[in-house]
Amino acid sequence: MTSVEKVKNLSEVASFDMESCQSSTFLSLGKTQLPIYKASSPRGSCKLFKTLLTNKCKMDCKYCINSKCSTRRQPHKYEKGELARTFHFFYKKRLVDALFLSSSIEEPETNMEEMLEEVKTLREDFRFRGYIHLKILPGSSRDQVQRAAIYADRLSINIETISPSHLAELSSTKDMKNDILLRQAWIREEVRKRAGISHTTQLIVGALGETDKEVFGCAISEYTHMEVKRVYYSPFSPILGTPMEGHSPAGKWRGHRLYQLDFLYRDYDFKKEEIDLAYRNDFLPNEDPKVTIARSQLAKPVEINGLGKEELLRIPGVGPKTAERIASHKEKLSSMLQLHKLGVNLSKALPFIKIDGSYQERLTAFACA
Structure with missing residues (x-):
């Protein structure tokens, strides 16, 4: 029987991955409260169950509660078929109707294969036809990316930061070009071939002093070259027990202003030259960037x-x-x-x-x- 502690722990640590979540409610499992997210998916509003397959990790990302550097890790892992059964149970009770599945990394291809088995079970054995967002792990094979595109509505891999040198400061075990950007290119090719799926990525804001102009410049590159559907912005928040616990947090408002700027670029077709008018010394002031730009224009x-x-x-x-x-x-x-x-x-x-x-x-x- 799946333990409530495992479900809760693996769901809570998945909250650091962003999605179009509008709000959250809590599902009572005895005395335990499990977060369920109201989210916007390509299929419309949904009740999203976010979880990791495992939080056991060999990576040394300095900001992450699940990394091997963290002193707060409480290792958990779903056994084969266990996640699919757990989600199906919640789905049949009408408590959730969409899945966001990611994982920490013990061995990239092994963990990716385990994730694929879970979503395959949901699609083929349980006949689940709802929304699935599946993370592609750095180090996954091209064949795994191709199969992921068969089962998922949305794929994503997080680039995390603005450049290879910045990523090297955050983690010695991830290579941006080979582990992440190459997988992004594979995802892009699968999305081009298949109707009805999309892909996204995520950037941490303010972990290493990068400016908003640098962050959004990276986002523009992702939209232009990798053809992502959305870029998500996660303001850096130091976590106790990690090597970066003493670093200053980035204000949540920075993420909000970057989303507003992103909206101007994606939906209002503002050009890069107009976007540049929103910055003050390469940072966004804490006001609507459309107002800042209008004052200049x-x-x-x-x-x-x-x-x-x-x-x-x-x-x-x-x-x-x-x-x-x-x-x-x-x-x-x-x-x-x-x-x-x-x-x-x-x-x-x-x-x-x-x-x-x-x-x-x-x-x-x-x-x-």
Whole structure:
């Protein structure tokens, strides 16, 4: 019988891997509370069970609670078929409907093969047709990557940091070019061949003093060259019992601002030259980067009537759907009420726009140009 302690421990240590998680709830297993995540997947909203296959690890990543350097490790591992049975039990009880599976590394190909056996069992024996996000381990074989693409909706491998030299400072047992980027290229090829799957990666923010400009420059490279669907940003947080326990944490707000910048790049089609306007001494200030960019681009309020979608998207408080509504609006806009009804966030937009020749002087009044 699977122990509650094992399920809880392997689920909790999986929380350091990011996904589109909106919130978490807790599943009661006797006196134990197991985190279940409400997440956004390519299939829609889901109840995500995140877990490692094992937290036994031979890697020496200085920031990680599971590495061989950590003094807080409590080793656990699912036996063959045990994870698939555990997840299927939760699924049949309607407690979860999606799986995120990763693992620490004892031996890369061995652990990857064990993970593949679990998801194969879910798909073929238990007929599970829901969402599966499967981590590709550094050192996995090309054949394993190919088979992973058969069973998973999403694949990922974490590049962790901005360069090979930075990774060498964090771990002496991982090589960015051979262990990670080569596997990413294999994943990219599988995603190109198969409809309905995607791949992602993750960056640690602020572990070694790297700037936000360096971090996001790395993200742009991932989007451009590796064709990832998403980059996730994990602000560094020191963990007791690891070699980096005395390092300063990165503020959680840095991750939030990087996600906002990422959104401008991916969904609003902001160019790199525009993105560069968001930095102050290569770091993002703790404000919406779209506002920071607008202050540089829009020296004076612009007349909102007559603007095209691309120009409208540069205005804070105007998103893609709102920009489409305004651009296709046939009558001249003349009031805040009209903009509000079209979806404009007035508190953000008003300092940057004129409405029929008038612009905001204060919240309760407009001045003529």
